[in-house]
Amino acid sequence: xxxxxxxxxxxxxxxxxxxxxxxxxxxxxxxxxxxxxxxxxxxxxxxxxxxxxxxxxxxxxxxxxxxxxxxxxxxxxxxxxxxxxxxxxxxxxxxxxxxxxxxxxxxxxxxxxxxxxxxxxxxxxxxxxxxxxxxxxxxxxxxxxxxxxxxxxxxxxxxxxxxxxxxxxxxxxxxxxxxxxxxxxxxxxxxxxxxxxxxxxxxxxxxxxxxxxxxxxxxxxxxxxxxxxxxxxxxxxxxxxxxxxxxxxxxxxxxxxxxxxxxxxxxxxxxxxxxxxxxxxxxxxxxxxxxxxxxxxxxxxxxxxxxxxxxxxxxxxxxxxxxxxxxxxxxxxxxxxxxxxxxxxxxxxxxxxxxxxxxxxxxxxxxxxxxxxxxxxxxxxxxx
Amino acid sequence: xxxxxxxxxxxxxxxxxxxxxxxxxxxxxxxxxxxxxxxxxxxxxxxxxxxxxxxxxxxxxxxxxxxxxxxxxxxxxxxxxxxxxxxxxxxxxxxxxxxxxxxxxxxxxxxxxxxxxxxxxxxxxxxxxxxxxxxxxxxxxxxxxxxxxxxxxxxxxxxxxxxxxxxxxxxxxxxxxxxxxxxxxxxxxxxxxxxxxxxxxxxxxxxxxxxxxxxxxxxxxxxxxxxxxxxxxxxxxxxxxxxxxxxxxxxxxxxxxx
Numbered sequence: 001x002x003x004x005x006x007x008x009x010x011x012x013x014x015x016x017x018x019x020x021x022x023x024x025x026x027x028x029x030x031x032x033x034x035x036x037x038x039x040x041x042x043x044x045x046x047x048x049x050x051x052x053x054x055x056x057x058x059x060x061x062x063x064x065x066x067x068x069x070x071x072x073x074x075x076x077x078x079x080x081x082x083x084x085x086x087x088x089x090x091x092x093x094x095x096x097x098x099x100x101x102x103x104x105x106x107x108x109x110x111x112x113x114x115x116x117x118x119x120x121x122x123x124x125x126x127x128x129x130x131x132x133x134x135x136x137x138x139x140x141x142x143x144x145x146x147x148x149x150x151x152x153x154x155x156x157x158x159x160x161x162x163x164x165x166x167x168x169x170x171x172x173x174x175x176x177x178x179x180x181x182x183x184x185x186x187x188x189x190x191x192x193x194x195x196x197x198x199x200x201x202x203x204x205x206x207x208x209x210x211x212x213x214x215x216x217x218x219x220x221x222x223x224x225x226x227x228x229x230x231x232x233x234x235x236x237x238x239x240x241x242x243x244x245x246x247x248x249x250x251x252x253x254x255x256x257x258x259x260x261x262x263x264x265x266x267x268x269x270x271x272x273x274x275x276x277x278x279x280x281x282x283x284x285x286x287x288x289x290x291x292x293x294x295x296x297x298x299x300x301x302x303x304x305x306x307x308x309x310x311x312x313x314x315x316x317x318x319x320x321x322x323x324x325x326x327x328x329x330x331x332x333x334x335x336x337x338x339x340x341x342x343x344x345x346x347x348x349x350x351x352x353x354x355x356x357x358x359x360x361x362x363x364x365x366x367x368x369x370x371x372x373x374x375x376x377x378x379x380x381x382x383x384x
Numbered sequence: 385x386x387x388x389x390x391x392x393x394x395x396x397x398x399x400x401x402x403x404x405x406x407x408x409x410x411x412x413x414x415x416x417x418x419x420x421x422x423x424x425x426x427x428x429x430x431x432x433x434x435x436x437x438x439x440x441x442x443x444x445x446x447x448x449x450x451x452x453x454x455x456x457x458x459x460x461x462x463x464x465x466x467x468x469x470x471x472x473x474x475x476x477x478x479x480x481x482x483x484x485x486x487x488x489x490x491x492x493x494x495x496x497x498x499x500x501x502x503x504x505x506x507x508x509x510x511x512x513x514x515x516x517x518x519x520x521x522x523x524x525x526x527x528x529x530x531x532x533x534x535x536x537x538x539x540x541x542x543x544x545x546x547x548x549x550x551x552x553x554x555x556x557x558x559x560x561x562x563x564x565x566x567x568x569x570x571x572x573x574x575x576x577x578x579x580x581x582x583x584x585x586x587x588x589x590x591x592x593x594x595x596x597x598x599x600x601x602x603x604x605x606x607x608x609x610x611x612x613x614x615x616x617x618x619x620x621x622x623x624x625x626x627x628x629x630x631x632x633x634x635x636x637x638x639x640x641x642x
Contacts, residue, residue: 012454012457012458016583050580051580051581051582054581055580064584066584
């Protein structure tokens with residue numbers, strides 16, 4: 001089947017999310033949440049009610065049991081209206097929930113998946129002030145008690161998305177720095193544990209409504225049965241989960257680009273200068289046709305990466321290429337969109353200036369563009 | 385009480401249709417649940433959630449091609465319990481299958497398949513054919529009371545109290561006893577979203593399919609559509625210089641005053 005032909009389920013979901021997004025994420029609310037630098041709690045609750053926070057959680061744990069493509073479709077459609085809201089859904093589903101599904105013990109799954117499905121937002125705590133692209137150089141430690149029944153976490157994580165809303169944190173710590181990255185272990189931590197301090201909220205260029213904070217762990221005790229998977233395997237898990245998580249970011253970027261076109265095309269068809277509709281002006285045609293072509297390519301890359309993953313085929317290279325490309329074209333399209341709208345594009349009367357600011361981080365988070373290219377290059381070099 | 389809700393699959397309200405040699409071109413056009421049917425589904429589900437109404441089951445009924453199963457699925461996702469699909473490849477946008485046949489199919493379903501229906505809720509009209517006839521025709525065939533263009537439906541003893549919107553205002557009708565047919569207008573309610581969990585649960589709900597021919601209803605076209613064309617594009621208005629000229633034009637050109 002062509003990549004852009006969705007299954008009945010996926011189409012139903014696309015329609016449902018589109019409808020919910022258009023009706024509940026009205027421009028005034030989106031701007032208000034941006035101004036307050038906070039997503040409205042009722043929207044967070046709605047995300048749960050609508051099932052957007054449990055897309056791939058199996059039904060037996062209270063989830064919707066859908067596939068990864070459905071998650072990307074949801075993220076894309078939400079991004080068309082508010083990429084900050086989409087990001088909550090993206091990080092929660094593609095990074096934390098999926099990590100627990102893949103490597104969590106039956107105990108952790110049974111304890112947390114139902115909560116993550118119904119009312120608990122999660123955050124992915126990997127980066128630190130001095131450990132960004134070089135995530136493995138992290139210095140947050142988890143020290144085992146003498147009998148190994150619990151661990152004490154100390155350190156500060158930076159740039160944590162969903163920090164203020166999260167009830168559950170997936171925290172990557174080193175249990176044995178002498179082993180270097182092979183000591184990195186993932187812990188599932190209740191956000192209300194003693195010693196967890198949500199620190200300063202970053203004041204960002206875009207995605208302002210999304211909470212991005214430092215989180216300090218001050219002698220936070222965690223039971224050993226809250227280790228995700230195995231000790232010392234955390235580095236593998238974070239690479240693996242980011243490999244797929246970045247497809248979700250690509251979906252966000254693509255959604256933003258589509259959101260730009262949603263505003264631009266009707267405008268071009270209506271606006272006239274020199275007696276010609278802008279949509280018919282040759283110079284404009286060249287630009288928007290090129291942009292639409294690049295967007296189409298990015299979308300196909302995203303769907304293909306999803307399908308490769310769903311079919312158990314290798315997809316890491318394609319995922320990196322997708323995120324790299326999607327963030328690049330969206331940066332261009334959002335910038336052009338402001339130009340196409342002219343003066344009003346530069347004002348807050350339209351949403352494209354927000355999209356321009358929102359999408360910039362696309363080339364930074366979940367692996368910078370340089371890291372993506374390096375990943376792709378390494379894979380190419382090791383191919384026979 | 386058991387409720388039957390009619391749900392029609394129609395061209396999505398936002399689509400700008402094109403007219404071809406065979407009428408409106410439906411190829412590759414986005415189709416959706418008729419908005420007024422959606423309001424009917426919402427009312428049925430609301431009644432089900434109202435303990436006082438004592439609704440045992442809400443059954444959704446759709447007549448059309450196999451894609452009607454998706455339309456039924458939306459109704460099931462909104463809260464209907466079961467679906468019935470009467471399958472036919474006849475065009476349901478008035479070109480082939482028309483209101484009288486549909487009303488008779490509904491009648492057959494009530495008489496032969498779902499024998500204890502107390503209330504039929506349908507949209508006031510479908511946005512493709514705009515006939516508004518199935519509800520009243522069905523009531524006629526069943527000899528049931530009917531309330532059309534309902535903007536409010538309340539339980540009232542063994543019956544209903546229904547407010548209808550008419551051109552001269554709102555009137556309240558008392559239906560002393562069920563069963564009855566109610567057709568739903570725009571302001572009756574605001575339909576809920578089908579949440580993703582409900583969409584997935586709807587997959588497990590039962591949908592029975594019957595062929596339209598099984599019921600022995602005359603499905604033949606009764607009103608032949610001779611021609612379908614777009615309305616003439618609106619001509620530009622003109623500016624007049626004074627009231628006298630305006631009156632002259634209104635009287636002699638537009639013929640809207642004597």
